[in-house]
Amino acid sequence: MRGPNAPAHGSLIPSVLVLGVAACSPGERGGVGPFGHATSEPGDAGDGGDTTPEPGSEATGPVGDGDQSDGGEAKFDIGAAADLGGVPGQGCQYLDVAFVIDVSGSMLEERENLIANFPNFVQVLDDYVNDPSSGALGYRVGVTNSSFQEDGSTTGLNGALDNTGGIFGDDPCGTNGKRWLDGPAPGIAANFSCLASRPAACTNVCADNGRERALDAIVGFVDKQAPGDVNEGFYRGEDSLLVVVTLTDDDDKSNVSPAGAIAALDAFAKGEDRYVVVTVAGPANTGCTSDFGEAYAAPRLHEFTTAASKGMMGDICQGDLTDALQDALSLITISCDTLPPPAG
Numbered sequence: 001m002r003g004p005n006a007p008a009h010g011s012l013i014p015s016v017l018v019l020g021v022a023a024c025s026p027g028e029r030g031g032v033g034p035f036g037h038a039t040s041e042p043g044d045a046g047d048g049g050d051t052t053p054e055p056g057s058e059a060t061g062p063v064g065d066g067d068q069s070d071g072g073e074a075k076f077d078i079g080a081a082a083d084l085g086g087v088p089g090q091g092c093q094y095l096d097v098a099f100v101i102d103v104s105g106s107m108l109e110e111r112e113n114l115i116a117n118f119p120n121f122v123q124v125l126d127d128y129v130n131d132p133s134s135g136a137l138g139y140r141v142g143v144t145n146s147s148f149q150e151d152g153s154t155t156g157l158n159g160a161l162d163n164t165g166g167i168f169g170d171d172p173c174g175t176n177g178k179r180w181l182d183g184p185a186p187g188i189a190a191n192f193s194c195l196a197s198r199p200a201a202c203t204n205v206c207a208d209n210g211r212e213r214a215l216d217a218i219v220g221f222v223d224k225q226a227p228g229d230v231n232e233g234f235y236r237g238e239d240s241l242l243v244v245v246t247l248t249d250d251d252d253k254s255n256v257s258p259a260g261a262i263a264a265l266d267a268f269a270k271g272e273d274r275y276v277v278v279t280v281a282g283p284a285n286t287g288c289t290s291d292f293g294e295a296y297a298a299p300r301l302h303e304f305t306t307a308a309s310k311g312m313m314g315d316i317c318q319g320d321l322t323d324a325l326q327d328a329l330s331l332i333t334i335s336c337d338t339l340p341p342p343a344g
Contacts, residue, residue, distance in 0.1 A: 092339040094240040095139035102248035142180035155200035159220020215261040216254035242275035249295035258304035270342035272309040280314030291319030
């Protein structure tokens with residue numbers, strides 16, 4: 001809860017962020033926008049029609065103005081939080097961001113693109129925290145993967161946040177012994193790049209069997225925040241918005257059901273409106289090919305994301321994560337501004 005002297009804010013304050021990246025087919029370029037609404041209607045599999053929403057249309061959700069830096073680099077422009085509506089709540093003070101990243105070999109391009117976009121993503125968070133009218137105190141970022149040791153994947157983190165990375169997997173990446181990065185702080189974008197490039201439980205030679213279990217990883221991430229466990233202290237509770245971001249080019253193959261994963265998040269965050277789910281993955285029914293390579297249909301991840309009170313599907317078929325991250329920031333902003341107190 002914001003302290004008695006902290007101003008009400010109309011911007012994003014620290015919360016827990018979970019980002020999901022999904023792929024789509026050429027005929028299914030849309031996804032699920034803010035608050036679980038579809039950004040476009042899937043095309044008829046037999047008509048070959050173009051169902052891509054027009055840029056800036058209501059169907060696409062929040063879209064930036066395409067401003068470029070002097071060097072041609074895209075910048076995030078999330079616009080006004082009021083654009084997404086919402087009922088004022090107590091607001092949040094913290095942004096706690098957890099990324100669930102597919103570490104299979106086919107995801108190299110996607111991870112590199114996420115890393116390339118992250119400095120702009122961090123700049124938006126920094127600007128919110130540094131805005132004296134926001135009431136924000138800080139944010140934190142953690143990374144895990146979607147693999148499990150029990151499947152024979154030596155990369156598997158089983159939902160534990162990673163605190164090493166780099167080329168050989170043994171660089172502390174500025175975590176200073178913790179399993180996350182706190183911001184604003186000098187070098188946080190570079191340190192995130194270190195973590196996100198290779199979040200794995202092994203060093204040097206690693207094996208991943210390709211069974212992606214993003215939903216099990218999310219539940220594991222939650223369970224491992226119990227007292228004495230490795231993720232303890234990451235999520236700051238009452239004053240924080242929880243955001244879960246998943247990035248994968250495959251569908252989920254978890255033991256837990258989409259409904260079970262939603263139930264776990266509802267219970268952990270103490271309310272369905274106290275967390276955001278962002279998933280960047282494939283379309284619901286068909287695969288696709290893009291600059292990132294091939295991606296599979298992801299019906300379970302679509303079911304999970306649309307079941308969230310505040311969920312958004314990103315389109316991996318675009319071959320660039322800029323729009324997905326920008327839309328995620330818009331959703332996070334309004335969700336933070338309207339964060340209700342814990343249920344019960």
